[in-house]
Amino acid sequence: MIKWWKILAALLILYTLVWGMLGPVPQLNILHETIRNLFYHVPIWFAMLFQMGYSVIFAIKQLSKNDLQSDIISNQAAQTGLFFALPGLLTGCMWAKFTWGTWWTFQDPKLNGVAIAVLIYLAYFILRSSIDDEQKRARIAAVYNVFAFVMMFVFIMILPRLTDSLHPGNGGNPAFGKYDLDSNMRLVFYPAVIGWVLLSLWILDVKKRLAILTHKENEQ
């Protein structure tokens, strides 16, 4: 049957879909009702970061144990993470258009960082597809994965905090400092983060099992 944490993921997100729309939020200028995007846009990025972290852990496992299963999981997790970057980017563009007044701005270090991170991971898949030998591909991909994760972390989490950014929590401000006072929003935001991370794990689980099955089929 379906595992308990998969059901939990569905229930948590369903709760945030309903209560995120109905629940009380602070009334702020410029943001108005769009502050509710925090419940949907931000957890998507948390899921993406989680998947990339998952991917790099299995890349390191691949390097130390040299088993192909870890390589498959690492690859699938990176794919899932990149998939989550797409709605993250699209919702971010939408939100930016109606609060900052533009779809995309190169003034914001976080947007540039995300763009670079996506390109780095796209290069990861190109690198994979260019090597035919399985063992060699696993090892080279794992090494590149560690590099990609570190670069992504620097570009998304560190550099935006060193300069001025339109995103909250950057330019020296503590993350979510503005919303820390509002416990109503935490009540939705934290379950949303857990829910989306679990849902991304569910998608990874399905993708991983399918990839392992296909791998077995090909070997026969």
Next chain:
Amino acid sequence: MNNRIIIFLTSLLLPFFVKAQEAAGVEMADAFRSEGKIYVVITVISIIFICLIGYLVYIDMKLRKLENKNRNTN
């Protein structure tokens, strides 16, 4: 002369009126919510999400069947 003084004094009060307008509140979707139609949107979102989850469950089950079959043949 008197009029001018009165106008001047009342003009001093103007900032308070401006402030009163600001205090009237940030514009939120109160009308939308009071008409009750926000529930329609929430229902639509929920239906879409439940359908997607149902589809994921279906794929998950189908994959499990395939895995079991694969395990038996090996």
